[in-house]
Amino acid sequence: MSSTEQIARLEGLMARIQTNAKKPRIALGRGGVQTDVLAGPMTPASPSDESARAPQVAARSVPQPSAAPVVAAPIAAVAAVAAVEVEYSPIADIAVDVSPEAPPVSLVEGEVEFDTEDFGETIEELDLDDSEIVELSADDEVVSVDAVDAGEVFESEDVEVSLSVPPAQVAAAASELASAALSAAPAAEELVVDAEPIKEPPQSSHRSRPLEFSLTPAPISDAEYSREVPLKTPPPESGQQPSAPVYVSHGPTAEQLGDTLELDEGAPVSLELDDVPVAIAEVAPDQLEFVPPKRDAVGTSIQPPPSEPPHAPTLVHSPQTGLTEPEKEVSRVELRVPTLTAEELATAETAAGVPEAPFAADVAATIVADFRVATVEVQDFEVGADAVVAADEAAAQSVAPLAPPGFDLSPQLVHAPVVAIGVPVVQVLPALRVFRPSTFLELLDASLSLRQ
Amino acid sequence: MSEPQFDPTGALRFDLERGKLTLTGAGPRLLVPVPALAALLASAGEPAAREFGVAMGTEIGRRLAERLDGALDQLGLESFLAHLAGEFALVGLGEVGLERWGQALVCTLLGNPGLPPVVIAAVFEACLQRGLSRDAAVVLAESDSEKIRLLVLSRTTAQEVRAWLTLGVAFSEIVARLHEPRTKEQAS
DSSP, X not given: OOHHHHHHHHHHHHHHXXXXXXXXXXXXXXXXXXXXXXOSXXXXXXXXXXXXXXXXXXXXXXXXXXXXXXXXXXXXXXHHHHTSOOOBOOOOOBEEOOOTTSOOOOOEETTEEOOTTTTTTOOOOOOOOGGGOOOOBSSOOOOOOOBOOTTOOOOTTTOOOOBOSOHHHHHHHHHHHHHHHHHHOOOOTTOOOOOOBOXXXXXXXXXXXXXXXXXXXXXXXXXXXXHOOOSSOOOGGGOSOOOOXXXXXXXXXXXXXXXXXXXXXXXXXXOOOOOOOOOOOOOOOOTTSOOOOOHHHHOSOOOOOTTSOOOOSBOOXXXXXXXXXXXXXXXXXXXXXXXEOHHHHHHHHHHHTOOOOOOXXXXXXXXXXETTEXXXXXXXXXXXXXXXXXXXXXXXXXXXXXXXXTOOOOEEEEOOOOOOTTOOOOOOOOOOOOOOOSSHHHHHHHHHTTTO | OOOOOOOOTTOEEEETTTTEEEETTSOBOOOOOHHHHHHHHHHHOHHHHHHHHHHHHHHHXXXXXXXXXXXXXXXXXXXXXXXXXXXXXXXXXOEEEEEEETTEEEEEEESOOSOOHHHHHHHHXXXXXXXXXXXXXXXXXEEOSSEEEEEEEOHHHXXXXXXXXXXXXXXXXXXXXXXXXXXXXXXX
16 A cells, blocks of 8 residues: 555545544543433443553643643543533643553653543444554554644544554644644543643623733724724733823914904903992801890790790899899800809808808809700909809809799809819828837837937 | 846855955945035035936946847847846836836835935936937936926937926926927027
């Protein structure tokens, strides 16, 4: 047989393989358990038969960009995974020993080792006629085929390869065959590898691929680039996003304006403006103090809210100020008693039935009553602590008779006792030492040390 | 260790054959009438009377130290008083007592035979100096016909107390002042 015929046969074989690859495949699990959902008569194969029939294929560990789930489970779990349709990328450099006598070969590359005995559950059955067997050579030389598809498993019983052509040609033909098989057979249930997950986004993703991954970037001119605004958010590593072009207008051109007339500036004209009265900003009331409405503004018929007790009118009485006129204020009543002498306090205490307190200081009391809240500030105390307390009580009691009948005054006493700075507050008293001399000399020495 | 007891056995020995009176550990003694001695001391003056008292006190202190050799540091008040009073009794100076007013040591003497108080104070002072090796000063605080009260102080304090005594400060007031700390003005 000439080399041309051999090549033609190989091409025919390759076409046959491609045809078979398009057929549905059947995967058998270990112990005859069918793991494929595809229909078809299955012949359970015993493990012995399986080992005898299964070609000794050792697939190198290849960086396997695949979307297949990462399975690092024992062999028993491989059958369950085998039914999953796996899509993977081409595999490079798979050494296939098709001779049945060849011992199991385990090629290790990287971290993962594959042995076809472990993956022997699923075997692709190829229909090969004896007539299609090509004797390549009479030698028993093992052909190393750089196959691609790890999912294609050949049955060594049906394939007899004899090398009768130069090995280079056979290798080239086998490479083409493998490439064709790769393009035609997408499934690889037999190989369950522990591979890195593919970085390629899934097809369902609407995200565009980054620019650097584009194999053939379209040339973009500078003008187009300046006006092009990316429709989608580029990845952060893509650098600064080109900004939209900015159109700067320098005014109409001479063509747009046409003929223009230059007008002289007119004479200065004095404008007569009415004097607008300067608005005097009203003094904003203090936020902490409520300004009652003016009497003339609201009239004299001021009545408290129906829900509140009748607090107004309030009688303001001070012995010195002589504020005896009632102040009709609804919301706030301010009582000021600048100075209360001791006699006045005594009078007030007598009226209130409070015993006279030893108080002889001037009291400046400010009574701010907001409905039921009243505050009395007692200042400038120069008496002792006891007198201060007594003065507080006296001041509190002295306010009571000043309030009109029914006016609920709950005075809150606020005072700051005068504390002299520099006074030794802490005085350490030594423990009382009982001198009990045990010897006469001790007593004698103690007596001699007096006033020393 | 038991405190030594005062034992006056054989302290005085009368040698009737030779007509000698001796005190154990001391030289010959002389029995003289107290009024004659007092008249002599009064005529001799205070310094001479004081020297007489110092001589008597030194002799008492020496015998006291000899009796209490090695045990004086551990001797209690009562034991020491027993020895002190025994020595004073052997010479006929009266009944010695001790008082403690706070930290102040006060020696008392009942039954003064008629010697001047200055002599008695000198006897006590010399006895404490010789017998106890302390630079003590004895100040006569109170004295009446029956009892003499003497303060045992340091020399500087004794001068203050003597000044207070000349001012007529009472004994209780002196004791109170002794227990007050000395001010800076007083120290200067």
